[in-house]
Amino acid sequence: MVELLAPAGDFESLKAAILNGADAVYIGGKEFSARQYAGNFDREEIIESVRFCHAYGTKVYVTLNTLLKNNEIERALEYAAFLYQNGVDALIIQDIGLLKLLRENIKHFEIHASTQMTVHNLEGVNFLYSQGIKRVVLARELSLNEIEYICKNTEAEIETFIHGALCISFSGQCLFSSIIGGRSGNRGRCAQPCRMQYSLDDGYKKYILSPKDLWTLEHIEKLIRAGVKSLKIEGRMKRPEYVATVVRAYRRAIDGILTQEDKEDAIKIFNRGGFTTAYLFDENGPKMMSYENPKNWGVLLGKVIEKKGKFVQIKLEDELNLGDGLEIFGKGIGVPVNTIYDKDGREIQKAKKGDIVKIYFENAKVGDILYKTQDAELIKRARESFEGKETKKVPLIGRFNATKDGMELEVIGPKRIKISLDGVEIAKTKPTTKERIIEALSKTKDTPFFFKNIEVELEDNLMIPISKLNEIRRRAIEKLLDELQEKREDIKVNINFEKREKVKEPKIIVKTGRIDIAKEALKNGADMVFFGGDRLRINEGDIVDLLEYKDKVYPHFPEIIIEEFDYYKERAIKLKDLGFTKALCGNIGFYNTLLNLGYDVYLDKGFNILNSFCPDTFENEGVYLSQELNLLELKDLISKTNKDTIVFVYGRTRMMVSRHCPIGSEKGYSKLNCPKVCEDKIHYLKDRMGEKFLIATDLYCRSHIFNSKITIMLEHIKDLVSLNSSFWVMEFLDEDAKFSGEVVKAYKDALTRGHKGDFSLSNEAKKILEENKNKITKGHFYRGIL
Template sequence: MVELLAPVGSKDALIAAVESGANAVYLAGKMFGARAYAANFTQDELVEAIQFAHRRDVLVDVAVNTVVDNSEFEELAEYLRFLYHAGADAIIVQDLGVAKLAREIVPDLPLHASTQMTVHNIEGVRFLKELGFTRVVLSRELSIEDIQYICQNIDIEIEVFIHGALCICYSGQCLMSGMIGGRSGNRGRCAQPCRLPYTLVDGDGNNVLAGGEAGEYLLSPKDLNTIDLLPELIEAGVDSLKIEGRMKRPEYVAVVVDTYRRAVDSYLANKNDFVVDLVEKKELAQIFNRDFTEAYMKKRPGKFMMSDRRPNNRGVLAGRVEKYDAKTKLVTIKLAETLNQNDIVEFWVKVGGRVSATVTTMYVEGKEVTSALPNQKVSFAISSPVRDHDRAFKVFDAQLMERARSFFNQGAPLRRYAIDVKVTVSIGSPLKIEIVDEEGFFGNGETDFVAEKALKRPLTEETIKKQIDRMGTTVFALRKLTCNIIGEVMVPMSEINEARRKAVEELEKARMIKFVRPESVVENNNLIKNILRNKKRNHAIKPQLVVNVDTIEKVRVAIENGADIILFGGDNFQHSALKDSDYHKAYLLAKEYNKKIVFNTPQLLKQWQMKGFISLIESFKENLPDAIAVNNIGTLHMIKNHFNVPLQADYHMNVYNNLAIELLASRGVETVTLSPELNFSQIEQIADLAKCELECLVHGNLSLMVSEYCAMGSFLGNLDKGACSKPCLKESYFLSDRKDEKFPLVTDQYCRMHVLNGKELSMFPHVPRLSAIGIHRLRIEGKYMTPAKLAKITRLYREFIELGEEHPLFKEDKMDAIEKNITRGHYFRGVL
């Protein structure tokens, strides 16, 4: 049976999810969850939430899906032990270090891989299965064909998102929120920069979409809605259907879960006649939507996936303005949807933005009404003028909200388990109650009172039923009562009630046995003690200079100006695929100058791209590089199976702590590029403890986002009409934000769009410090640089490594002369 998994950010949302039909819920405590701004749960509330769900046979997955700093592991260890004892059914994890710790101290607590792990191919799933994960949440960029291939070729639970907000960037690959606002999505505090306005400009700063059909929210996607695709997803073999929305109110949870529950049940009951009711579709839109999309499930939708004119809820079209009376401030609209008293309507005004009104009194043909139907003309008061033909959207449906609230404000359960009850009583014996529920669990209870002969009113079946039927806030409902009353007996009602309570309590205990796990928690955690308390080294070294490039010309430039190591290939910012001959030339050039060369690999590799990539890496065997860099766990798994060569974990793998380094080292990784979200203090602590070589990014325009969506192709290249005209090859483009900061856009060989930081990372003055704390490699990101600029930057870093603070620019205090429009990244501020 496929699982319906619901989001829970509060107690009311939990009740709404369970009562509307979720098989499982996912939620978080006050720590380590990727939705830090949700209400979330205290530890006492978590215990209550888990017990509440388990009594109703609903599983609870707890999100522990942020990256974790070394200093947090002691607290995390206690939290994981708490979750195990509290009865959590699984934890959802992003950080490989968290996974390593969990396997050590709570080995029987199931691990689910968060979508933040960016698992987008079968190799990534295989890697996680080998680590002991029991479920993987796939990236939202996959097609149904991709999903089906993974489901049918590996024995592990697969979870996919089916409804809710989308990230424009691959989850787990976004550094934009942290870089521009200091609030890291990887740490659970995303500031949603994708929902802000941007202008697409050319190299001269001209708005290339001015006067066109595009809005200003160029990174804001519509909401995912797969209600019509449920049959295909279920038949593909998906184990869990996941609804996004831990930040959403409980009414949203109730409506969305209820709608999908009925749709799933309908399909499973009658696959040949599956149809989603139009009313249900409208309710999904009414409760919250930015318009809907199926994302990449069927195709690459381009601009049609984007909510570029409005980044928040747009409601449902209620109608258009027929007239506005300035004297009475009454607007008249011709309805496209039913409108009821207390609904809220928002007008999209051509000039001046939005006008909102709560409908307290409304009129049809001059008569006051409480409800109006489609095609009727209705009038009501609004606070500001609107114009003829302005659109009106119903953004709050009072009746729908009332129905939604009925799922969580009743006090007593809505969904109950049917029970059959047998009552046996005779003079001289206790009254006995036997309960069996619809799943076959038993509970028994009997009175302390010994039944006596009745003097006035003997016990009847009707009297017993009244007492047995009082199930109150329990999750049970009487289906069948069998009474075996021998003789005219008397038993006090209070005694019958107490016997019923005992039987129900025993039944509840029987039902909860399946959630009991062995006492396997490790209290003395040697992992933390051995790795995070014992310093390995703390001495200055002379770092090697690494330059990351994607053209042969830049390979030569980097070598001639002092690079020790060339990192070549992977994603090509020239929008063309590198051939095996390119790697061969880069290899020969490096070896000619006696330099090391590392072959890079793409940040992302979807299933259909695997065949070409495998063919490419097979060619590496002719000129085996000094190492191969990997950017995701799928590539790591695949390369390890093809080569006996040192591996490097690149910065897209979000390595944030020493436990993650330990795990990667056990899988053949010898060099780790640390997360650019770490600050100096964190890097220094990691360097003190790390057993492998460490690399830090020191210069370049870092990639902040990577997306299957391309703004240039979508709005300039006619991507929606078939083949893209590739405007990215004819002009340079940037996203300009509200502060006129410009973020360069580049496309790789797979037509993915990379959003780069407009400010160039520069650590010129801090090379001596990086050397002092023991960083082995300093890396320049040179793909976006011209060869001339790359030559200058490489030469300067070579000099700073050699001379340190003896460099003339240090001594003469002229560092400002070589640094313009730069950033120090997170080296000094870190991230929240």
């Protein structure tokens, strides 16, 4: 049986989801949620939500899907224990350190891997399943065939998104908001820079990174046949009317009764110029994007054909009702419709398509295109579905028995419970009737229940106060809710940090995909080179050409590995046979492959190592620490792990990686017909501040967007030395090979002297700083993230 999983940003949205047919809801607490700007639920509201949902047989999943710092990890674990104890059905997580602690402390809690874990291949799914993850939320970038292949070859449950906003980057691998504004998407605070305007290579400004919302209403049966267990609607930031409308449409699609009206309602409630099936059916070119407007378009209402004073005339392309909201397309200027006049000047309540009407819209002018961004009738219907008199309630059977010794109420519903109470009296005048008892017990009011039938057995001549009948009803429903909540045993969590010893002088690591840079780096003092990574079109050479350096040069396997998995596996086998013994790995699925081949594996930054428990989750030789940590946080993490640690000291931070190519798409091509317009060179996006973010494409038509600034830490060697890390890493992209060698030499010299207490800069270091003074950043070293 497939599950329809709905979002809930607050309790009203939760009710909207359940009463319109959701099988499960996912909610965020006010602690550690990846939607920190949603309403979210405090602890008491979470308990109330579990009780309400379980009354309807609906499951509750709580998102704890942010990366965690050392000073948060114990509180997060205690919070997870609270959720488990109070009946939450599953926990959705991102942090791999938290995964380790959950398995050690709350062994029976069902764990789901968030899409923030960037899992996109079968091997990644199966590895997480082996680590105790029951369900994996796949990356949104997969095709239907790729999803089906995973479903058919794993015991893990698979969850996929079916509707709502798309991230243009692989989730969990985006630092755009973090780097430019300090608001980390990995911490639930994304500022959505992808919804801003950019120009490509100084071209016209567009919303180049803004995709339409995902839509699969006509394809639900295909996803079910593929083996997907849970169909997930995105939208914890959306209003309850949106949740009600979209959940209803997908419930009807799953049940095989979807109508044209359902589809139209889903369009009207929110769209960005239509919808897209995105990667499910290879629609990842311009058809996927909303270049003209990144916000809700609504539906076309018509063009302003005349203006008199503050009023405009429109020939309607859609019906118009009082209370609708209108907006001038692309300008963000809107008005509510408070009055409508027909062509004869009569005030009317509504108008139909084809009518000419006059409305108040002071800021509109002749020729403006108006869209209806809020449909008052739709909003009204949506609200009635979860707060009207006819909302769905759970039927109960009641059996009431009263004697002079007391009364008992048995309730038969999702569970069976009994409540006894005294307070029965001998009637002095008028005995209590069966009808009066049924009337009192039936007043379930705001509870999720109603009595379908109440059987009453009553001795003669008894008087039962109404207050006692109300009390037994309240206690019965409260006990039923308690039973349905399914509270579990108390959990006491326990964590212990390691203590790190002083390391020797850190070693220099270089990451590159170019032979010329690798050789220059080795010549100038690099201790290790990890070669390869993403197969960028600008890269040159093969690691096999560096075989003579195999005691210092090792392969690097990237964060995203989809259709090329077999290629990389064969490559890893060949390189192991040639004598390469170590590897840097960014992909959770490929990690296990390398381990099984006998490599000493270093974890790359794709693993998002933000706390001291992450390094111990997997077997590894060392871990690349997150670039989102500041100096004090790095020092704290390093001091509490015995694993080798790698710290970023030079290079352009990759802001995002996408299966969508903005270069080809902006020129009208999709992946299926693009003549490789990227031309093996660096392109760039320019923002409103004039900053240029470099774009490099790879052989699989994925795009990699890099920071406009270069992180250079030569002035801060003293702070770097104080970290006590095992390695310093430098990443080179499009630099000149000679310059790359000079950078390595400058860092090597500064490191050697700094380790002896001399923090002065060499002339070479001063020259590098001077030549790059207008494009240097310190990244998060001194500011960090929220």
